[in-house]
Amino acid sequence: MAGDMRLNRLIDHTLLKPEATSDDIRRLCAEAVEESFYSACLNTHFVSVAARELEGTDVKVCSIAGFPLGAVDSKVKAFEARRAVEAGADEIDMVLNVGAVKSADYSLVFDDIAGVAEACGKALLKVIIEAALLTDEEKSDACRIAVKAGAGFVKSSTGFGPPGANVGDIAIMRKAVGPDIGVKASAGIRTAAFALELIEAGADRIGTSAGIQIMREYMESR
Amino acid sequence: MAGDMRLNRLIDHTLLKPEATSDDIRRLCAEAVEESFYSACLNTHFVSVAARELEGTDVKVCSIAGFPLGAVDSKVKAFEARRAVEAGADEIDMVLNVGAVKSADYSLVFDDIAGVAEACGKALLKVIIEAALLTDEEKSDACRIAVKAGAGFVKSSTGFGPPGANVGDIAIMRKAVGPDIGVKASAGIRTAAFALELIEAGADRIGTSAGIQIMREYMESR
Secondary structure, three states: OOOOOOHHHHEEEEEOOOOOOHHHHHHHHHHHHHHOOOEEEEOHHHHHHHHHHHOOOOOEEEEEEOOOOOOOOHHHHHHHHHHHHHOOOOEEEEEOOHHHHHOOOHHHHHHHHHHHHHHHOOOEEEEEOOHHHOOHHHHHHHHHHHHHOOOOEEEOOOOOOOOOOOHHHHHHHHHHHOOOOEEEEEOOOOOHHHHHHHHHHOOOEEEEOOHHHHHHHHHHOO | OOOOOOHHHHEEEEEOOOOOOHHHHHHHHHHHHHHOOOEEEEOHHHHHHHHHHHOOOOOEEEEEEOOOOOOOOHHHHHHHHHHHHHOOOOEEEEEOOHHHHHOOOHHHHHHHHHHHHHHHOOOEEEEEOOHHHOOHHHHHHHHHHHHHOOOOEEEOOOOOOOOOOOHHHHHHHHHHHOOOOEEEEEOOOOOHHHHHHHHHHOOOEEEEOOHHHHHHHHHHOO
């Protein structure tokens, strides 16, 4: 990455805790505008609030589908994505069907993702593989299936289960998808140094709830 | 509880881990039949598998909606419940909108639950309040709203966030709903002794993935 990289433009400023209120989401959006983060990332219940708050800014609305377990009925996942996009989401982070990956039922994995991709329309689809639950081979397979099924990004982790992003997984994911698809590292990223390591390993988006602290550290270190 | 209580008939035998496979769910159902548990509880993707496995037995199919964050769009929650019931679920454990409870937006809390209750039709609706995130007053309020909105049960915890069931919360929930509504204790219940404490405090259903171990301990202690 060049020295003039704008780290803030790689950050999805994220608040997915169940107890978040509309006021918390409005604060999240204001911070995202202030820092010029790439997006604010929030649960589907808040998409319309965020779309209003972020209208006319350069900050995108990012929401989720089948999150965080990925084991919901495929039609529900697609419906969730469609509703979020209709309410103003620019990007959808869906969780693939982890159990189907573990069973090597790759046609189910594909169909589940393709259904959400169709529901997304022009919105960007990111597919969360929950890497910590997969073998290295399954990580690669999952990434390749996600791309074939219409994903524009693959993403490492939900943050609600096993450990989050690590450098090794991001390298595997980048290798699997090649240079033209995005790789989002997420969960447990709380320092600028770690964010930069993940970017070095191949990430071009960082999902974190610690974006403000990360930017402060980053600016101080330059 | 009387000495002849059939503890097994109070247990929802539960497997909600994202990496569970269809084979794992078939095993869960077989165990539920063997032990004559009240239900097998699983993600919506597996409802049709479980309905086939449990057909003709006395074990119910229990699934979920808006789980575990509760912050999905209300229409998605209702759609998820409807799909699960159509696929054969007898009971739906939904998560209420925790953020709306924290904001004291009780009309939103009510409407969100009522939409799922309608989608459930004759299926039993349990409303998870995620007690560990609420004040005692919010716990009582949430339980009373759930009952008004059509819940047949209130339930303590998802098991995917903060700590699970405890005796104090179950007592508060039982007091809030009175004798005619069910109270399900869930998350972190791994011993017969703890299950019996929770039942003593007012629970009449136990959600656990340790049901077999609990029954073994229970039978040995009698």
